Amino acid sequence: MKYKTLKGLQDILPPEIAAWHHIENKARDIFRNYGYQEIRLPILEATDVFIRSIGETSDIVEKEMYTFQDKGGRSVTLRPEGTASFVRAYVEHHLYNDPSPQKFYYLGPMFRYERPQAFRYRQFYQIGAEAMGIDDPKLDAEIIAMLSKLLHSIGLAGLNFEVTSIGCKKCRPDYRTALKSFLGGKLDTFCGDCQRRYDANPLRILDCKVPSCIESRKGSPPVLDYLCGECRDHFESLRGYLDVLNVPHTVNPNLVRGLDYYTKTAFEVSSENLGSQSAVAAGGRYDSMVAEFGGPSTPGIGFAMGMERIIPLIQDSVSKATGPDLLFCPLGDKASEKAFVLTEQLRAMGIWGEMNHESASMRSQMRKANRIGAKNVIVLGEDEIGKGEITIKNMTDGNSIKSSLVASDIFKIISQHK
């Protein structure tokens, strides 16, 4: 085979599309009820858009971006996530001047140059939502509730909602300092990865799965104790509102986000039914990003869900593609031309009509009708054309109904058996 998809990229073939549509349709329905409007953003952005927002030392920026020079010598990057592009557009088009909150959703492909594995691809699709201009924790609760409603309406079960607060510009540095001073003394008892994390992102050490690291970090200062008053209130209110809205959740203080722009609320939804890449959706609040992009100080909160992580969870329950409403099986050239015209007329009336083009035996034409899942079949031969009368065979129950050779008569019968 000469050509193949690039590593980590995949073709999505028709049998899978029904599941994609199912998710997208549910998302559009629910977003509408919550007042989210679609926004379509470019896949390519100036590289700086991502470096500035996601963070210079984040893994995404350090090693996962598809970055290259365009013909004008500018550094451009295939978006590794949606929020940075969104905020760029929000500021560029002065959307903050619309009444708050402004709510948006988007869907499309993201790109990260990672080693592919189960449920992780280099090109992957996300559906994301962003709510801007309000820092009330009710909005945090609302968007998490919306996400919960969406995932459940899609048909997912066995989900875990985890929330935490990672503090803000004021209190996070204090925690970081406290944590580093606790870990610093016994750094040599941690794994190599953690020793690297100590400088780059010490919070991540709290999430390490190596048993010796779990042991060594026991007694480390709890994140939530270091929140400033504002962040603590925000988080406590959020939890209360989640209870009011009946969104079951657990607090996971060690929830770590790979993006630098988050403040206060961070959350993640994982599934018990995936492999090691179990996060189905994740998000958080980003109250200083708009200002960093040159807009007026404006709070925001959003999430993104990964299509490839959801599809396998629902695939079996979504009905597969079906066959045509009607298949003509013509016998001979004259019949073939007649079928050709009738098929086109029936399509104009709203029927999915097909005809066999190759001249084959009756038997093999019927076999094919069965194979493609045709719901009705019309055999068209010399007799039928001579008499101007045909029988429409229903492939589900095997019964036949007589009809004239006129499209409108055929339509009446087929439309009852689609």
Add this chain to the structure above:
RNA sequence: GUGAGUGUAGCUCAGCCGGUUAGAGCAUCUGACUGUGGCUCAGAGGGUCGGGGGUUCGAGUCCCCUCACUCACCCCA
């Protein structure tokens, strides 16, 4: 970037201590059944055994290299 595993027909996979024309099931096509599918039966097409090199009288099988895929780590949706 690191580690492990797997590459044989369109798909899922057998193939023994190396042995002569490389197999099965499913799928495709044809026929049994002259113009009515699904079941059954018979037959046909379809393979550089991932690629290259080596050992050997002889390699799908053993060795080396390489490529691809998969899973996991890192990290994340």
